[in-house]
Amino acid sequence: DTGVSQDPRHKITKRGQNVTFRCDPISEHNRLYWYRQTLGQGPEFLTYFQNEAQLEKSRLLSDRFSAERPKGSFSTLEIQRTEQGDSAMYLCASSLRPDSYEQYFGPGTRLTVT
Amino acid sequence: AQKVTQAQTEISVVEKEDVTLDCVYETRDTTYYLFWYKQPPSGELVFLIRRNSFDEQNEISGRYSWNFQKSTSSFNFTITASQVVDSAVYFCALSEAYAGGTSYGKLTFGQGTILTVHP
Numbered sequence: 137d138t139g140v141s142q143d144p145r146h147k148i149t150k151r152g153q154n155v156t157f158r159c160d161p162i163s164e165h166n167r168l169y170w171y172r173q174t175l176g177q178g179p180e181f182l183t184y185f186q187n188e189a190q191l192e193k194s195r196l197l198s199d200r201f202s203a204e205r206p207k208g209s210f211s212t213l214e215i216q217r218t219e220q221g222d223s224a225m226y227l228c229a230s231s232l233r234p235d236s237y238e239q240y241f242g243p244g245t246r247l248t249v250t
Numbered sequence: 251a252q253k254v255t256q257a258q259t260e261i262s263v264v265e266k267e268d269v270t271l272d273c274v275y276e277t278r279d280t281t282y283y284l285f286w287y288k289q290p291p292s293g294e295l296v297f298l299i300r301r302n303s304f305d306e307q308n309e310i311s312g313r314y315s316w317n318f319q320k321s322t323s324s325f326n327f328t329i330t331a332s333q334v335v336d337s338a339v340y341f342c343a344l345s346e347a348y349a350g351g352t353s354y355g356k357l358t359f360g361q362g363t364i365l366t367v368h369p
Contacts, residue, residue, distance in 0.1 A: 169356060178254075178341050178359030179295070192354050225293065229357075237283050237345060237355055241295035 138162070140242035142228050148248045149218055156214045157245045161230030168211050169239060170203060171227040172196065179227055185211060218249045252277045254344050256360035263332050264368050271327045271363045273342030279303075281347040284318065284325045285357065289339040301325065303347075332367045339364050 141160045149155050161168050166187050171179035182201070184192040187208035197203075200218075205211040215222055225246050229239035253276040263269045275284065286298040299309065301318050309316045313330045329336055343357040 167355065171357075176361075178343075178362050179357070181356040181358070184354045184356055186354065192356065227295065229295075231355065237347075238285070238297050238300055239355070239357060240297060241287075243292070243294045246293075 140228055140230055140240055142226075142242040142245050144245055145243060146246045146248075148250065151218055151220060151249055153218055154214065154216045155218060155247065156212055157226055157228075157247075159211045159213070159228030159242060160209075161211070161228070162232075162240055165230035165232045165240075166208060167231045167239075168205060169229045169231075170211070170213055171229065173225040173227055173244070174223075182213075182226075215247075218247075220249045223247055223249045252279075252282075252344050252346070252358040254342050254358055254360035256340075256342055256363050258363045259361070260364040260366070262366045262368065265334060266331050267367075268328060268330050269332050269365065269367075271329075271340050271342075271365070273325045273327065273360060275323050275325065275342070275344045277344060277346075279346050283345050283347060283355075285343040285345070286316065286325075286327050287341045287343060287359075289341065289362070291338070295341070298327075329365075332365075334367050334369055337365060337367045 143158045168185040170182040173179040185205040200216045203213045225244040227244045229241045231239045255274045282303045284301045288296045315328045317326045339362045341362045342360045345355050
Protein backbone atom coordinates (compact mmCIF):
# COMPACT_ATOMS: atom_id res chain seq x y z
CA ASP A 137 0.00 0.00 0.00
CA THR A 138 1.68 3.16 -1.18
CA GLY A 139 1.38 6.36 0.76
CA VAL A 140 0.02 9.75 -0.24
CA SER A 141 1.94 11.21 -3.16
CA GLN A 142 2.15 14.81 -4.30
CA ASP A 143 3.46 16.35 -7.46
CA PRO A 144 5.49 18.40 -7.99
CA ARG A 145 7.64 18.41 -4.88
CA HIS A 146 8.93 21.89 -5.58
CA LYS A 147 7.58 24.71 -7.69
CA ILE A 148 9.13 28.09 -8.32
CA THR A 149 6.94 30.56 -10.13
CA LYS A 150 6.79 34.26 -10.83
CA ARG A 151 4.19 36.43 -9.23
CA GLY A 152 1.02 36.52 -11.28
CA GLN A 153 1.41 33.05 -12.76
CA ASN A 154 -1.00 30.19 -12.18
CA VAL A 155 0.13 26.95 -10.59
CA THR A 156 -1.51 23.57 -10.10
CA PHE A 157 -0.58 20.85 -7.64
CA ARG A 158 -1.69 17.24 -7.63
CA CYS A 159 -2.34 14.86 -4.76
CA ASP A 160 -2.89 11.11 -5.02
CA PRO A 161 -4.32 9.77 -1.76
CA ILE A 162 -3.92 6.29 -0.39
CA SER A 163 -6.21 4.04 -2.41
CA GLU A 164 -9.65 3.54 -0.85
CA HIS A 165 -9.23 6.61 1.35
CA ASN A 166 -12.30 8.66 0.58
CA ARG A 167 -11.42 11.65 2.76
CA LEU A 168 -8.90 14.10 1.39
CA TYR A 169 -7.59 17.27 2.99
CA TRP A 170 -5.39 20.13 1.86
CA TYR A 171 -3.32 22.13 4.33
CA ARG A 172 -0.86 24.98 4.01
CA GLN A 173 2.25 25.28 6.14
CA THR A 174 4.35 28.42 6.30
CA LEU A 175 7.82 28.54 7.76
CA GLY A 176 7.89 27.97 11.51
CA GLN A 177 4.17 27.31 11.77
CA GLY A 178 1.92 24.31 12.01
CA PRO A 179 -0.18 23.27 9.03
CA GLU A 180 -3.43 25.18 8.51
CA PHE A 181 -6.53 23.59 7.04
CA LEU A 182 -7.56 24.72 3.57
CA THR A 183 -10.25 22.37 2.28
CA TYR A 184 -11.80 18.92 2.61
CA PHE A 185 -13.23 16.41 0.15
CA GLN A 186 -15.36 13.41 0.86
CA ASN A 187 -15.19 11.37 -2.32
CA GLU A 188 -15.69 13.97 -5.06
CA ALA A 189 -17.65 16.44 -2.95
CA GLN A 190 -15.87 19.47 -1.52
CA LEU A 191 -17.59 19.77 1.84
CA GLU A 192 -15.59 22.37 3.70
CA LYS A 193 -13.43 25.34 2.78
CA SER A 194 -11.36 27.52 5.08
CA ARG A 195 -11.48 31.30 5.01
CA LEU A 196 -7.82 30.99 4.01
CA LEU A 197 -8.98 29.71 0.63
CA SER A 198 -9.38 32.96 -1.26
CA ASP A 199 -11.08 33.29 -4.64
CA ARG A 200 -7.74 32.69 -6.31
CA PHE A 201 -7.65 29.15 -4.96
CA SER A 202 -9.67 26.29 -6.35
CA ALA A 203 -9.58 22.60 -5.60
CA GLU A 204 -11.14 19.64 -7.32
CA ARG A 205 -11.36 15.93 -6.83
CA PRO A 206 -12.89 14.44 -9.96
CA LYS A 207 -14.17 10.89 -9.58
CA GLY A 208 -13.17 10.91 -5.94
CA SER A 209 -9.61 9.83 -6.60
CA PHE A 210 -6.75 12.29 -7.06
CA SER A 211 -7.15 15.96 -6.23
CA THR A 212 -5.77 19.17 -7.68
CA LEU A 213 -5.21 22.51 -6.04
CA GLU A 214 -4.87 25.51 -8.33
CA ILE A 215 -3.68 28.95 -7.37
CA GLN A 216 -4.36 31.70 -9.86
CA ARG A 217 -2.41 34.96 -10.07
CA THR A 218 0.07 33.85 -7.44
CA GLU A 219 1.31 36.33 -4.86
CA GLN A 220 4.45 36.23 -2.75
CA GLY A 221 2.30 35.49 0.28
CA ASP A 222 1.31 32.21 -1.32
CA SER A 223 4.83 30.87 -0.79
CA ALA A 224 4.42 27.91 1.52
CA MET A 225 4.39 24.13 1.72
CA TYR A 226 1.09 22.70 0.50
CA LEU A 227 0.27 19.41 2.18
CA CYS A 228 -2.27 16.82 1.21
CA ALA A 229 -3.61 14.19 3.60
CA SER A 230 -6.07 11.34 3.33
CA SER A 231 -8.01 9.18 5.72
CA LEU A 232 -10.52 6.36 5.60
CA ARG A 233 -13.94 7.13 7.02
CA PRO A 234 -15.73 6.55 9.21
CA ASP A 235 -13.64 4.56 11.63
CA SER A 236 -10.27 6.12 11.20
CA TYR A 237 -9.45 9.66 12.14
CA GLU A 238 -5.73 9.48 11.49
CA GLN A 239 -4.73 11.53 8.52
CA TYR A 240 -1.78 10.35 6.47
CA PHE A 241 0.20 13.12 4.89
CA GLY A 242 2.05 13.35 1.63
CA PRO A 243 5.53 14.87 1.27
CA GLY A 244 4.11 18.25 0.30
CA THR A 245 4.67 20.67 -2.54
CA ARG A 246 6.89 23.60 -1.69
CA LEU A 247 5.83 26.69 -3.59
CA THR A 248 8.12 29.68 -3.96
CA VAL A 249 6.69 32.78 -5.60
CA THR A 250 9.34 35.24 -6.77
CA ALA B 251 -13.07 27.78 18.07
CA GLN B 252 -10.44 25.17 18.58
CA LYS B 253 -6.91 26.10 19.57
CA VAL B 254 -3.73 24.18 20.30
CA THR B 255 -0.79 25.75 22.09
CA GLN B 256 2.72 24.34 22.20
CA ALA B 257 4.53 26.81 24.41
CA GLN B 258 7.98 25.32 23.85
CA THR B 259 9.31 26.63 20.56
CA GLU B 260 12.64 24.80 20.75
CA ILE B 261 14.12 22.17 23.03
CA SER B 262 17.70 21.00 22.96
CA VAL B 263 18.84 17.88 24.83
CA VAL B 264 21.78 15.54 24.88
CA GLU B 265 21.28 11.97 23.76
CA LYS B 266 19.80 9.64 26.39
CA GLU B 267 18.08 12.45 28.24
CA ASP B 268 14.33 12.26 28.73
CA VAL B 269 12.31 15.10 27.21
CA THR B 270 8.69 16.15 27.55
CA LEU B 271 6.84 18.19 24.94
CA ASP B 272 3.87 20.14 26.24
CA CYS B 273 0.53 20.59 24.52
CA VAL B 274 -2.49 22.50 25.79
CA TYR B 275 -5.73 22.66 23.84
CA GLU B 276 -9.02 24.52 23.82
CA THR B 277 -12.31 23.22 22.47
CA ARG B 278 -16.00 23.53 23.22
CA ASP B 279 -16.67 20.02 21.97
CA THR B 280 -17.25 17.21 24.40
CA THR B 281 -15.99 14.61 21.95
CA TYR B 282 -12.73 15.18 20.16
CA TYR B 283 -9.47 13.57 19.18
CA LEU B 284 -5.92 14.57 19.99
CA PHE B 285 -2.91 13.70 17.88
CA TRP B 286 0.85 13.97 17.80
CA TYR B 287 2.72 14.14 14.52
CA LYS B 288 6.45 14.17 13.85
CA GLN B 289 7.97 16.19 11.01
CA PRO B 290 11.58 15.15 10.36
CA PRO B 291 13.90 17.26 8.21
CA SER B 292 12.59 15.48 5.12
CA GLY B 293 9.32 17.35 5.72
CA GLU B 294 6.71 14.61 5.68
CA LEU B 295 4.37 14.56 8.68
CA VAL B 296 4.39 11.18 10.40
CA PHE B 297 1.43 10.12 12.53
CA LEU B 298 2.43 9.04 16.05
CA ILE B 299 -0.71 8.69 18.14
CA ARG B 300 -4.43 9.45 18.38
CA ARG B 301 -6.36 9.80 21.63
CA ASN B 302 -10.14 9.88 22.11
CA SER B 303 -11.39 12.50 24.56
CA PHE B 304 -13.14 9.78 26.58
CA ASP B 305 -10.00 7.76 27.10
CA GLU B 306 -7.65 9.31 29.63
CA GLN B 307 -5.42 6.29 30.00
CA ASN B 308 -1.79 7.06 29.49
CA GLU B 309 -0.16 5.22 26.66
CA ILE B 310 3.35 3.93 26.18
CA SER B 311 4.88 2.81 22.93
CA GLY B 312 8.52 1.91 23.22
CA ARG B 313 10.41 5.04 24.22
CA TYR B 314 7.33 7.22 23.65
CA SER B 315 4.64 7.91 26.21
CA TRP B 316 1.68 10.24 26.30
CA ASN B 317 -0.08 11.82 29.27
CA PHE B 318 -3.64 13.01 28.62
CA GLN B 319 -5.27 15.09 31.36
CA LYS B 320 -8.71 16.39 30.52
CA SER B 321 -8.89 18.44 33.71
CA THR B 322 -6.01 20.62 32.54
CA SER B 323 -6.69 20.24 28.78
CA SER B 324 -3.21 18.91 28.25
CA PHE B 325 -1.78 16.12 26.13
CA ASN B 326 1.94 15.91 26.80
CA PHE B 327 4.44 13.72 24.99
CA THR B 328 7.54 12.24 26.60
CA ILE B 329 10.49 10.66 24.84
CA THR B 330 12.58 8.50 27.13
CA ALA B 331 16.30 8.06 26.47
CA SER B 332 16.24 10.39 23.47
CA GLN B 333 18.24 9.58 20.36
CA VAL B 334 19.65 11.74 17.59
CA VAL B 335 17.02 10.29 15.22
CA ASP B 336 14.33 11.86 17.39
CA SER B 337 15.42 15.30 16.17
CA ALA B 338 12.42 16.75 14.38
CA VAL B 339 9.54 19.18 14.72
CA TYR B 340 6.70 17.72 16.76
CA PHE B 341 3.12 18.89 16.33
CA CYS B 342 0.16 18.40 18.59
CA ALA B 343 -3.21 18.55 16.85
CA LEU B 344 -6.92 18.46 17.67
CA SER B 345 -9.97 17.46 15.68
CA GLU B 346 -13.66 17.26 16.33
CA ALA B 347 -15.12 13.78 16.32
CA TYR B 348 -17.13 12.95 13.24
CA ALA B 349 -20.72 13.82 14.08
CA GLY B 350 -22.83 12.52 11.25
CA GLY B 351 -22.08 15.21 8.75
CA THR B 352 -21.36 18.21 10.87
CA SER B 353 -17.69 17.57 11.40
CA TYR B 354 -15.17 16.42 8.89
CA GLY B 355 -12.17 15.73 11.02
CA LYS B 356 -10.02 18.68 10.00
CA LEU B 357 -6.97 19.06 12.18
CA THR B 358 -6.05 22.16 14.15
CA PHE B 359 -2.32 22.14 14.77
CA GLY B 360 -0.14 23.82 17.34
CA GLN B 361 2.87 25.85 16.29
CA GLY B 362 5.21 22.92 16.77
CA THR B 363 8.22 22.24 18.99
CA ILE B 364 11.63 21.86 17.41
CA LEU B 365 13.49 19.09 19.20
CA THR B 366 17.23 18.79 18.72
CA VAL B 367 19.00 15.83 20.23
CA HIS B 368 22.77 16.22 20.36
CA PRO B 369 25.08 13.19 20.38
